[in-house]
Amino acid sequence: MKKTVFSLLCILLALSYNAQSHRFLYEYTFKIDSLDRSKSEKELMVLDIGKEGSRFYSFERAQYDSVRESEIKKAMQTKATHIDFTHIRDRSKVRSRVTKKYPDYQTTLHTTIGSDDLAVLYEAKMEWSISKETRTIKGLKAQKATCSLAGRRWTAWYTSEIPLQDGPYRFAGLPGLILEINDSKGDHVFTFAGNRKHKDLRLQENEKGIPVSEKKFNELWKIYVKDPAKSTRMILADPDVKITMSDGSGRIIPQAEMIRNNEIRLKEKLQKNNNFIDLTLYR
Numbered sequence: 123m124k125k126t127v128f129s130l131l132c133i134l135l136a137l138s139y140n141a142q143s144h145r146f147l148y149e150y151t152f153k154i155d156s157l158d159r160s161k162s163e164k165e166l167m168v169l170d171i172g173k174e175g176s177r178f179y180s181f182e183r184a185q186y187d188s189v190r191e192s193e194i195k196k197a198m199q200t201k202a203t204h205i206d207f208t209h210i211r212d213r214s215k216v217r218s219r220v221t222k223k224y225p226d227y228q229t230t231l232h233t234t235i236g237s238d239d240l241a242v243l244y245e246a247k248m249e250w251s252i253s254k255e256t257r258t259i260k261g262l263k264a265q266k267a268t269c270s271l272a273g274r275r276w277t278a279w280y281t282s283e284i285p286l287q288d289g290p291y292r293f294a295g296l297p298g299l300i301l302e303i304n305d306s307k308g309d310h311v312f313t314f315a316g317n318r319k320h321k322d323l324r325l326q327e328n329e330k331g332i333p334v335s336e337k338k339f340n341e342l343w344k345i346y347v348k349d350p351a352k353s354t355r356m357i358l359a360d361p362d363v364k365i366t367m368s369d370g371s372g373r374i375i376p377q378a379e380m381i382r383n384n385e386i387r388l389k390e391k392l393q394k395n396n397n398f399i400d401l402t403l404y405r
Contacts, residue, residue: 144171146299147181147315148290150216156397159309165215166315169290175223176288177329180214220291221329227287227294231400232331235339235346236353241331242339242403246271248295250278259301260314267296273401274310278303291399310399339403347392351385 146169153162166181218233231242253266257279264279271292278289282298289300290312301314334342346352369375375383398404 143173144286145169145318146171147317149313149315150290151311151313152397152399153309154395154397156309159307163215167216167290167312169288171286171288173224175221177219177221178290179219180216182214183212183217183219219329222288222294229292229294230329231292231403232329235342236350238342238353239331240339240342241329241333242336243333244292244336248293250296252296260316262301264301265298272399272403273405274305274307274399276303276305305399309397336403340405343404350388350392351381354384355381 148167148169150165150167151162152165153159155161168177168179168181168184170177218231220229220231222229229244231244233240233242248269248271250267250269253268255266257264257266259279259281262281262283264281267278267280269276269278276293278293278296278300279302280289280296280298280300284299285297286299287296288294289296289303291303293300293303300312302312304311
């Protein structure tokens with residue numbers, strides 16, 4: 123009980139002393155294969171909230187970005203002409219990111235199809251149904267709300283004790299921070315894991331990608347699924363690109379075999395990674 127009260131005090135103090143930037147953590151549990159729901163993955167996620175918007179992404183990615191930025195600053199201070207990033211790796215399982223711009227909560231999903239960086243501009247607004255049902259989460263009074271979004275039915279628990287109308291992933295618009303939210307099948311679950319002080323949240327930096335609508339993204343996805351090795355084939359067809367690979371015995375693998383192996387690998391990955399959080403994008 124003491125630990126819960128202390129956590130609540132830390133959150134409220136952070137909100138009062140740093141009114142323009144907040145970092146909240148969520149544990150994201152997700153099942154990537156709809157045909158085998160016995161297996162699930164977990165990733166710690168970050169919701170950075172600033173004055174002009176928010177950014178939701180993997181904590182591992184946040185750590186990677188921090189180390190990378192530190193290396194760049196060090197190189198600038200020493201006037202180094204080369205920066206070695208080989209000792210750091212992005213180990214995040216969740217590579218996509220979601221940004222929201224205030225005050226209208228314009229929401230963008232930053233993700234990829236093959237080697238293409240895309241920024242999916244969401245148009246649909248969430249229509250919440252707020253219940254009178256309440257419960258306590260991490261010492262905070264939370265209220266229940268439901269909505270339908272992205273082909274799923276969602277149940278959320280938000281707290282007006284933290285007056286920020288945001289939450290994990292695309293979810294926002296309730297009169298308080300969303301602490302927990304899950305879909306009706308329990309395939310995607312976000313659980314509040316605490317907060318951390320953060321002085322400098324540069325939310326929109328390094329976000330890139332070709333802006334596309336949800337409809338356009340879905341069209342591109344269908345094309346990719348039919349031929350996931352297309353980009354590899356195009357790269358290897360370029361006469362200026364020389365790529366060689368060898369197997370364990372030292373044999374040089376022919377380009378046609380490289381393409382075929384890559385296509386098999388990608389199709390196997392697509393078969394197992396089929397339970398996307400946004401069903402409407404990947405239908």
